[in-house]
Amino acid sequence: MTKTVLITGGANGIGRAAALEAARRGWSVGVVDKDAARAHEVAAEARRDGARRVRAIGADVTDEQDLLNAFEVVATTMGGLDGVVASAGIEINAPLLNMPLETWQRVLEVNLTGTFLTVRAAAHAMVNIKATGSIVCVSSPSAFVGFAGGSNSAYGASKGGISAFVRAAAIDLARHKIRVNAVVPGATDTSMLYFGLSGVARDAERERLRAASARQIPLGRMAEPSEIACAAVWLLSDDASYVTGSHLVCDGGLTAKSANDF
Numbered sequence: 001m002t003k004t005v006l007i008t009g010g011a012n013g014i015g016r017a018a019a020l021e022a023a024r025r026g027w028s029v030g031v032v033d034k035d036a037a038r039a040h041e042v043a044a045e046a047r048r049d050g051a052r053r054v055r056a057i058g059a060d061v062t063d064e065q066d067l068l069n070a071f072e073v074v075a076t077t078m079g080g081l082d083g084v085v086a087s088a089g090i091e092i093n094a095p096l097l098n099m100p101l102e103t104w105q106r107v108l109e110v111n112l113t114g115t116f117l118t119v120r121a122a123a124h125a126m127v128n129i130k131a132t133g134s135i136v137c138v139s140s141p142s143a144f145v146g147f148a149g150g151s152n153s154a155y156g157a158s159k160g161g162i163s164a165f166v167r168a169a170a171i172d173l174a175r176h177k178i179r180v181n182a183v184v185p186g187a188t189d190t191s192m193l194y195f196g197l198s199g200v201a202r203d204a205e206r207e208r209l210r211a212a213s214a215r216q217i218p219l220g221r222m223a224e225p226s227e228i229a230c231a232a233v234w235l236l237s238d239d240a241s242y243v244t245g246s247h248l249v250c251d252g253g254l255t256a257k258s259a260n261d262f
């Protein structure tokens, strides 16, 4: 069945891959991102890949009004609203002893509050048009385990909050026939891993991450964004009709593995 979906953080990485995966199924796709220019480029790609209808909308997920506008545009001009992927997020790392309050607050604001505002706006839009729906949030292994490299307290707290929120939201929205789940991507080869780096420095960091992944991740490599997108789109689909409040872990075995090797 064809669907209309809205994807935050749709201009890059996992969100972009989810937009293109939805497009390949012939779904209608609203690409929402604070980077409106990139969102337009992804919308054009989605059109080429087979999307029924596409819209690019510039919106900041920390801005309630931006989100209400984005959901209004999609629900009223694109044939309703069946699914949402809340992929917008940032990662800023610092050792706890040097973690500035502003950094902590910014990471929580974008990742956790942004997810709350997105899911609440999505649920309002779905309830208003009496649609059943599926909402996919994006958590992280850091919601469940501390990263060995450290410096991840704000990001980990934001993702732990998202995981708890997903379970609570699934219960609240079940009576409206709206499902809420999370994907848990492991290390995924997107610009998030290379924040602030370009050119030779970015290439060197990618090589370092590839070598570390080969040693540390059971499947021996980072994920491609499309591999996470397929899981998210499955959760949006009717094939996942009895799945809510759950986490779909796509981490190459990272969190299944203990560091102990006696």
Ligand SMILES: NC(=O)c1ccc[n+]([C@@H]2O[C@H](COP(=O)([O-])OP(=O)(O)OC[C@H]3O[C@@H](n4cnc5c(N)ncnc54)[C@H](O)[C@@H]3O)[C@@H](O)[C@H]2O)c1
Residues within 6 Å of the ligand: 008, 009, 010, 011, 012, 013, 014, 015, 032, 033, 034, 035, 059, 060, 061, 062, 086, 087, 088, 089, 090, 091, 110, 114, 138, 139, 140, 141, 184, 185, 186, 187, 188, 189, 190, 191, 192, 193
């Ligand atoms: N890449 C990984 O290894 C990894 C692992 C686990 C979880 N995640 C999560 O996956 C999600 C997507 O990350 P990605 O790897 O695709 O990163 P990315 O940087 O490639 O894409 C993130 C997108 O979110 C947008 N964005 C950021 N702040 C925003 C805001 N305030 N309002 C609207 N849009 C905003 C950015 O413009 C960008 O297009 C994030 O929630 C991230 O935490 C990523």
